[in-house]
Amino acid sequence: MKLIGSETSPYVRKVRVYLGEVGMGCDFESVDAWKPAASLLEIAPIGKVPVLVRNQSDPLYESNLIIEYLESLLPVEKRLVPASGEHRWQVLRLQALATGMIDAAATRTVELRKPPATQSSVVLDRELGRIERLLALFEKSVESRPAYLVDNKKSTADLVLGVALQYLDFRHTPEWRSSAPSLAAWFAPIALRPTFTSTQPPGFVPPSAL
Ligand SMILES: N[C@@H](CCC(=O)N[C@@H](CS)C(=O)NCC(=O)O)C(=O)O
Known part of the structure; x- marks a missing residue:
C-alpha cells in the first residue's frame, strides 16, 4: 500500500496521523498537489491528494473514505470508529465538522494566494464565519475537559480535530486560542503526540515552541 500526498496537506495529514495511531505501515510518496504529474492524474483523475494506492485493487481518494477503508483492515478492537x-454517529459527526473546518481554512488559504485585487471578501468572510462557528461548537464540547471527544475514548474525531486546529496554526492564525481556551487546553497534549510531531508540515513551528 502506498499513500500519495503532500506534506503540507491537512487531508493527507489526517491519513498519516491515523496510520501512526493504529500502527499500520504504509509507504509514503510526496508530491506537489498543485502540479500533479500526468502519471498521478492517470490513477487519480480527481486531481487531489491524498490518494491511497492499494496492492490488488483500485486506488482510493478522499481522506475520510481512505480512513474508512483502513479501518476495515483492522480487527474490531483496534478500530478508532465505534462499530x-x-x-459511532457522534464520532462521524465530529469528524465531518472538523473536516469542515479544514475545508474552510483551506478555501481561505487558496483565496488569500490570489492577487489582493481579485480576492473575494465574500468568500473570506463566509469561510471565517464557518471557522468561528465550528470553534465555538468544539469549545463547548470540551468544556468539561475530557481527554477525548466521544465517550472519552480516542477516535478519529480527536485526530481530525487535532489536524484541523494545527492547520489553523499553520495557515490561518494561532489566535483561535483566545476565543476557545478549553479547546486550546484539550489540544495541547494532542499536539505533542508522536503522530502529530512527526507529521508537521515542513518549516512549521508550533506556537507553543515559539
Ligand atoms: N475532500 C478531499 C480534499 C482533498 C484536497 O483538496 N487536497 C488538496 C491538497 S490540500 C489538493 O490536492 N488540491 C489540489 C487541487 O485542488 O488541484 C479530501 O478529503 O481528501
Whole structure:
C-alpha cells in the first residue's frame, strides 16, 4: 500500500496521523498537489491528494473514505470508529465538522494566494464565519475537559480535530486560542503526540515552541 500526498496537506495529514495511531505501515510518496504529474492524474483523475494506492485493487481518494477503508483492515478492537450505536454517529459527526473546518481554512488559504485585487471578501468572510462557528461548537464540547471527544475514548474525531486546529496554526492564525481556551487546553497534549510531531508540515513551528 502506498499513500500519495503532500506534506503540507491537512487531508493527507489526517491519513498519516491515523496510520501512526493504529500502527499500520504504509509507504509514503510526496508530491506537489498543485502540479500533479500526468502519471498521478492517470490513477487519480480527481486531481487531489491524498490518494491511497492499494496492492490488488483500485486506488482510493478522499481522506475520510481512505480512513474508512483502513479501518476495515483492522480487527474490531483496534478500530478508532465505534462499530455501531450512537457513539459511532457522534464520532462521524465530529469528524465531518472538523473536516469542515479544514475545508474552510483551506478555501481561505487558496483565496488569500490570489492577487489582493481579485480576492473575494465574500468568500473570506463566509469561510471565517464557518471557522468561528465550528470553534465555538468544539469549545463547548470540551468544556468539561475530557481527554477525548466521544465517550472519552480516542477516535478519529480527536485526530481530525487535532489536524484541523494545527492547520489553523499553520495557515490561518494561532489566535483561535483566545476565543476557545478549553479547546486550546484539550489540544495541547494532542499536539505533542508522536503522530502529530512527526507529521508537521515542513518549516512549521508550533506556537507553543515559539
Ligand atoms: N475532500 C478531499 C480534499 C482533498 C484536497 O483538496 N487536497 C488538496 C491538497 S490540500 C489538493 O490536492 N488540491 C489540489 C487541487 O485542488 O488541484 C479530501 O478529503 O481528501
